[in-house]
Amino acid sequence: MKSNKGTGSKIxxxxxxxxxxxxxxxxxVYKVSGIHLSDVKQDMVYSRLAxxxxxxxxxxxxxxxxYLDDNHEAEITHAINAITTNLTHFFREEHHFDLLKGTILPDLSRTQPRGKRLRIWSAGCSTGEEPxxxxxxxxxxxxxxxxxxxxxxxTDLDSNVIEKCQSGIYDVKRIDPIEDKNARRWFKPLADKPNQVIIDQELKKHITFKQLNLMEHWPINGPFDVIFCRNVIIYFDKPTQQKLFNRFYELLAPGGYLFLGHSEQLGEFQKNFTLLGKTSFKKS
Ligand SMILES: C[S@@+](CC[C@H](N)C(=O)[O-])C[C@H]1O[C@@H](n2cnc3c(N)ncnc32)[C@H](O)[C@@H]1O
Structure with missing residues (x-):
């Protein structure tokens, strides 16, 4: 069934x-995760699965x-976990957090029609720095x-990163982008590991971490005031992106906010949103 021809890589x-x-x-990978792997990803696939x-x-x-074709489900999970790209950091694309803290949340706290209820979704949260x-x-x-x-x-598809989120433990160097006041307030050194810090329970208690595949059914009610889905759809093809935007739109409260990653665009779906700032949108 399979040819013996190598993929032509020089490695x-x-x-x-x-x-x-x-x-x-x-x-x-496409069937399970929606992730589209172009021809140039051959070396990456090899090195991540070897x-x-x-x-x-x-x-x-x-x-x-x-072995994968014989439906060994646990191995399919390992393979997908290995293929996902989990690059992230605290306060990545800081302008989104400035907008959230300086404009969106103060506005919502004055005008919130649902009382003192606030719901935010970090979809494709990787190792937790974003939420x-x-x-x-x-x-x-x-x-x-x-x-x-x-x-x-x-939420994230990758079960390994969800475990990391739940641990709330990070190398101390990773918290460099956080303002000193907040770094001191929310991160404590781990007693036996001086190079690691752990998140304070008071902060963690506001977050629920769940493994969730954006390609599948979402057992989520909403509505959300804000959805972050940043640097995730870049791995999907255009039809998959448009379907996803539609699903986010349905789950957003009227006037809700959507953040995408720096190189991502809503395409023709943008007619349903007002552009607030770089890759920041408000549901019309
Ligand atoms: C590059 S990270 C982005 C992390 C964070 N949002 C940020 O911008 O820093 C992309 C994340 O999307 C997740 N992802 C990819 N396909 C997914 C899918 N079908 N459902 C849910 N998450 C997915 C990956 O596991 C990965 O953790």
Missing amino acids: NREFHFSENDFNFIRKL RRLRVLKFKRFEEYCQ YSIAISMLDALPNHSQWDAKILA
């Missing part, structure tokens, strides 16, 4: 990896593809936050 490979193997994997072949003691990608940055901004912007029912939902 010296431990495992045989054919064009057919790559095509099998990219079809599976570790799985070592663990399973396979000699060739053909054997690994057969924790949202939570820090939210508590800064709502001085009387204890009177609010303010919750953040943080």
